[in-house]
Amino acid sequence: MSQTILSLKDVSIYQDSNLVLADINLDVHKGDFIYFIGKTGSGKSSFLKILYADIPLREGTGTIVDYDLNTLQEKDIPFLRRKIGVVFQDFKLLPDRTVKDNLLFVLKATGWTDKEAINGKIEEVLEKVGMANYASKMPHQLSGGEQQRVGIARALLNDPELILADEPTGNLDPQTSIEVMEVLKSINQNGKTIIMATHDYALLLKYPYKTLKFEDGKVYEVVQKTV
Template sequence: MTFSGEPIVRIVDASIFQEDTTVLNNINLKIDKGEFVYLVGRTGSGKSSLLKTLYCDLPLHMGSIRIAGFDIENIKRNQIPLLRRKLGIIFQDFQLLPDRNVAENIYFVMRATGWTDKAKMKSRLAEVLMRVGLGSVSSKMPHQLSGGEQQRVVIARALVNEPSLLIADEPTGNLDPEVSEGIFKTFLEINKSGTAILMATHDFKLIENYPKRTLKCEKGFVIDSANPVEKA
C-alpha cells in the first residue's frame, strides 16, 4: 500500500513524561494516513503514556507532535475536543456508562461532539452498529452484553465522527483468543476503508498472524522494528 500527503501523525524529537519522570526519549516517527501500526513493549515501557500524549491526556513538554492537523505542543485547552473529534479512542476496559443502554452510550458521545439533529443521530447510530456487527443491541444495557459485544460497542462509539485515526490501547486484552480475533478483523475492515489505526497490544499471536509495521517501546526509546513478531 502506498500513502501520500501529510502523515496523520508526525513526531519530531519528542520525549514523553509521566509527571517529572521521562518514560520515552527522543521519538522521531510518522504514521501515514490509512496505515495500520502496532505498538508493543513490556508493561510500564511507555505505550499508554505515548498514546495519552497523542490525544492530550498527558501534556507534551519536549519536542513536537502533529496529529490530525493539530500541533499538540501548542494546542489550547478549548481545541482538545476538536482534536478528539478527529480521533477514535478505544480502551481495554470499555468505559461504557453502566446505567445507559447501548444507544444512549453512543448518543452521549455524539451530543458531546456537537450532534443535535435527532434523525441524523439515529441514522448514524444504526450505521455504526451495523458496521461492527451489532445491528440489534441498541436497547440493551452493557451488563447484558458479552465482553466482545461491549468492545464492539466501544468501537462503534469511536467511529461515530468518522475519525481519520483510531487509537486503541490493548483493545483485546480482556477477551479470549477467538473473540479477540473477531474484534481484530473488525479493525482490519475499518482500516481497509481508509482509517489509520495505532494499536497497542501484547497479543503476539495476532501480530504473527496479521503482520504489520510495529513500533516497540524498549528501554526508554521507540524502535521502528523490522521484525513484527519479535517479543519485548
C-alpha cells in the first residue's frame, strides 16, 4: 500500500476572513509529482501556506507527513517544517555567506551539532544538485540557475518527505528552467514527493505529471494532452 504524504478532506482555505478555495479533496502519495497551475491570485500560494502551517486550517480535515493540521500546536510547527522542504522562486539565499555557510546555517538552526555529520550532509546535497564544486562561492558569483540548485539542495538538508516548490523556475530563462526541472525530476525518481506551483506551461508539456488547476475558488485535475 502506498504511503499517504498528504490527505485533505472537504477543506476550505481562508486568508483572514476571505474564502480563497473551497471543497478541496486531495490525497498525495509517496513518490508523486504534482503541478499546481492557475493565475496569480487563484490560491496556489495560500494552499502551500496551509501545508507548511503558515496559515491555519479552519475548515475541513487534513494530515501532512503524519501531522494533523487541525490539532497542530505552535510548538510542533518547526518539526513539521523539517519534514517539508520548500524551494522558493527568489532563491532566498543569505547574500553575506558562501553556499556552504548558507547550508550550515539551516542545519545549525534545525539542531545539527556533529561537525562531521554536517559536512557530510552538505557535500551530499550539493552533489545531488550538481553543485559540489561551488561550496565556497558567494551567491552573487552564481547564475540564477545555480542559485536555484543551491535552493533545492537546502530543501533536501533534513531529508524531507515532501518538497514544495513555489514557482521554482519563475525567475529563470527557458533553458535554465529545464536544467532545474531535470534536478527536480531526478530527486523525484529517487523517491521524493514533489508539489510544484508553476506558470510555465512549456514545462508541463515537456515533463507531464499530474496537474491540478486552481480556478474560481476550486481545484480540479487537468488531463494533459499528450503530443
